[in-house]
Amino acid sequence: MFNIIEYDQPDRNGKFGIYGGRYVPEILVPALRELEELYSEVKKDPKFRVEFQNLQQKYNCRPTPLSYAERLSKHFGTGKIYLKREDLNHTGAHKINNVLGQVLMAQKLGKTRIIAETGAGQHGVAVATACAKFGLKCVVYMGEVDIARQAPNVFRTKLLGAEVVPVVSGSRTLKDATNEAIRDWVTNVKDTHYIIGSVVGPHPYPMIVRDFQSVIGVETKEQIIKEEGRLPDVIVACVGGGSNAMGIFHPFINDEGVRLIGVEAAGLGLASGKHCASLTLGRAGIFQGMMSYLLQDDDGQVSEVHSISAGLDYPGSGPEHSYLKDIDRCEYFSVTDEQALEATSLLARLEGIIPALETAHALAYLNFLMPTTTKDQIVVVNVSGRGDKDLGTIVEYLRDLST
Numbered sequence: 001m002f003n004i005i006e007y008d009q010p011d012r013n014g015k016f017g018i019y020g021g022r023y024v025p026e027i028l029v030p031a032l033r034e035l036e037e038l039y040s041e042v043k044k045d046p047k048f049r050v051e052f053q054n055l056q057q058k059y060n061c062r063p064t065p066l067s068y069a070e071r072l073s074k075h076f077g078t079g080k081i082y083l084k085r086e087d088l089n090h091t092g093a094h095k096i097n098n099v100l101g102q103v104l105m106a107q108k109l110g111k112t113r114i115i116a117e118t119g120a121g122q123h124g125v126a127v128a129t130a131c132a133k134f135g136l137k138c139v140v141y142m143g144e145v146d147i148a149r150q151a152p153n154v155f156r157t158k159l160l161g162a163e164v165v166p167v168v169s170g171s172r173t174l175k176d177a178t179n180e181a182i183r184d185w186v187t188n189v190k191d192t193h194y195i196i197g198s199v200v201g202p203h204p205y206p207m208i209v210r211d212f213q214s215v216i217g218v219e220t221k222e223q224i225i226k227e228e229g230r231l232p233d234v235i236v237a238c239v240g241g242g243s244n245a246m247g248i249f250h251p252f253i254n255d256e257g258v259r260l261i262g263v264e265a266a267g268l269g270l271a272s273g274k275h276c277a278s279l280t281l282g283r284a285g286i287f288q289g290m291m292s293y294l295l296q297d298d299d300g301q302v303s304e305v306h307s308i309s310a311g312l313d314y315p316g317s318g319p320e321h322s323y324l325k326d327i328d329r330c331e332y333f334s335v336t337d338e339q340a341l342e343a344t345s346l347l348a349r350l351e352g353i354i355p356a357l358e359t360a361h362a363l364a365y366l367n368f369l370m371p372t373t374t375k376d377q378i379v380v381v382n383v384s385g386r387g388d389k390d391l392g393t394i395v396e397y398l399r400d401l402s403t
Contacts, residue, residue, distance in 0.1 A: 014203020093385030119174030120311030121153025198241025202289030213247025
């Protein structure tokens with residue numbers, strides 16, 4: 001259920017070109033090496049693969065559908081649009097794919113305590129869910145700002161038995177929650193496994209998360225060939241850290257005829273400085289254990305960022321995305337808060353699907369992409385999560401829909 005294709009990244013040092021690597025305190029190096037060694041074993045272990053596959057099918061309800069969006073396609077009047085429905089996973093987003101694999105690995109490592117960071121809250125819910133199923137102690141770090149705007153997911157996480165720790169430092173969003181989770185891990189590394197929620201952080205996390213999430217792309221490839229008899233022309237996904245995008249992109253990297261498009265958060269506009277477009281406007285820097293594209297000031301200090309979407313509110317991106325940008329295999333664009341909100345309304349009205357605000361960024365890019373397509377071209381959009389978690393934010397910005 002997770003795919004290892006013929007692709008030589010990362011190298012044995014955990015680098016995607018110049019990106020990635022392992023920039024961490026010395027105390028964490030043994031834990032990361034242990035994790036890397038275990039992953040090398042389990043990805044070849046038939047028993048592990050069967051256990052993981054059974055969880056994905058019987059607990060996570062995979063495979064998720066690939067649905068033709070007929071009315072959305074007619075709205076644009078050009079190519080055919082398909083939606084990969086990761087919002088129909090157990091817990092409502094793609095995050096659970098990776099979490100189930102990492103919890104199985106944590107058990108093999110003898111870890112009894114799990115920690116995680118979360119922005120939109122979907123990763124926190126997924127980790128709390130898996131910990132409840134396997135009887136593990138769970139602590140989730142979440143920025144105070146995100147706790148306020150993602151209240152439903154905070155309640156779900158607590159209901160599942162996890163402790164939610166508010167983070168009040170910095171911008172009180174995802175990057176600060178990640179910092180606190182790393183501090184916890186440094187202190188409690190002997191009995192604690194840190195489940196990183198995206199393709200970020202020190203090696204081997206970007207590789208592990210990518211591989212567990214690649215089930216999205218593996219299914220998409222099989223499903224679109226069954227539906228259309230060929231591969232899609234374009235795949236579009238939102239990118240913050242970038243796990244949903246990497247998950248659907250990875251099995252198509254060697255298919256040169258398939259355009260891979262990642263969509264970042266332009267926030268209030270690129271010129272405003274209040275955005276999260278690290279792949280569009282960032283430059284290489286070291287952050288939270290990795291080298292990647294990063295939004296930073298002239299002194300190399302991490303910039304304060306903004307997005308209406310808590311899951312995209314992050315100043316960097318995964319190192320593999322940085323590499324794929326540099327080699328021109330993936331294209332990266334950005335859309336604003338307002339454009340994402342308009343896309344949320346459009347999908348809800350035309351297809352009866354309320355997407356997460358993260359997903360809405362990918363959908364918003366269709367306004368730019370679809371006019372360039374022909375009627376025989378196929379576009380797949382990864383619907384990374386459902387939007388019930390964002391209703392409070394959506395109502396605040398679209399008050400006319402609440403009356």
